[in-house]
Amino acid sequence: MWRSPEPKRSYDVVIIGGGGHGLATAYFLALRHGVRNVAVLEKGWLGGGNSGRNTQVTRSNYFYPASTRFFDHSLKLYETLSRDLNFNIMLSQRGVVSVASSSHELELARRWANAIYLNGIDAEMLTPAEIKRLMPDVNLQARLPIVGGFIQRRGGISRHDAVNWGFARAADALGVDLIQGCEVKAFECSGERLSAVVTTRGTIGAAKVAMAVAGHSSQIARLAGFRLPLTSMTLQAMVTEPVKPVLDTVMMSPAIHVYASQSDRGELVIGGGADVYHSYIQRGSLATTEAVVAALIELFPCYSRLRLMRQWGGIVDISPDTSPIIGKTPVENLYVSCGWGTGGYKAIPAGGDTLAHTIVNDAPHPLIEAFSLSRFSRAALVDEGAAAGVDH
């Protein structure tokens, strides 16, 4: 699929983090900007962090215009990604249904759907009967009954490993060096700039450096001498044993914090809210697992006899307004992509596209101007969590 080169003495751009965002950034640097003297440094293996641990949902049903523009750009890139990368990412736009469980929540859902619609994205309100038609096994009379909801029909799922591998193979073919088993230990500086990255595989010179390391962003930033407004937490996901097709849409319930879809292999892929405290453990608390599963079988009682096959966690970097932090940093030639929190997977193509533009031009891409690190000192938050009333 790709070479395993020895690191060169120096590169035009060194990207720390070989997950989806790092690989996509390298790919777009080479493809759109002709910057091919690029290395991606990965501590473990490509796509082994959150890019391989998420629940594969792609959607652009955000509230604020800045988020909508960015995430719909990402969804549009996903729509042609299989062809662009010549790698089948198995995108299935089966619709993402958000259900509401009280009249108040339904009001908020209507406000949310209207905002999406006004931003030029598809969103339709659904009655309980329409939800029942979309997912016949759902229990409308759950303890928190389903009183309605809305759907983004262009939302759906894709295969996360394929996205990582597709970007990795395409970047490699354009001349990018993908260097695995290479942990960053320190930076060498000259004046206000970074001059080299000190790694477990030697010191690598760099004209520019980008970091896309999710839950460990605070650690890398500390090596470069600044702090980030992030809290790292564990977000769990789990899968059941495979069964025949039972659910052909993505179900999300903000009220009881569970979402589920069925993979092409037949497993139900299940997620919920993040574990509620600061953590760097990639497994998560059993109490959260239990709460997520209990919520799912309340909504789908017939799933109660399925066995869970696997459960795991990823370390997500939650920002104060649950919006990403992407762009320039206090260090002149260091760029950051972090704060994706519980929703980084859907952002991979646009995150790579806009970060590559930002690195080349040393100025933020128009789609990410609202998501700069400097927004916090201007109190210009993009408070999606409060707007949507849900983790994402």
Place this chain on the structure above:
Amino acid sequence: MMQIECPYCGKRDETEFSYGGEAHLVRPGPDVDDRTWTEYLFFRDNTKGVHAERWRHSRGCGQWFNALRDTATHRFLAVYRLTDERPPLPTDLQR
């Protein structure tokens, strides 16, 4: 289930507690510059390792308290009252 030692009630299940973020933050005065205020409001060490943090026994006695916990192992090294100084690390963990 992880258990947490409430300094008032003793060991209880983690589901009785809620998390309150980094401890010992000092609220700056009203006349500080934007940078100091922004740091106080938003920026955190986000430590991987021993972290001083606030917890509340919200489904028990309701009291806030502080803890030293290793965020890479979830091991609680000490719990102490909000008014106490941060205690030293247990000797086997001092470096």
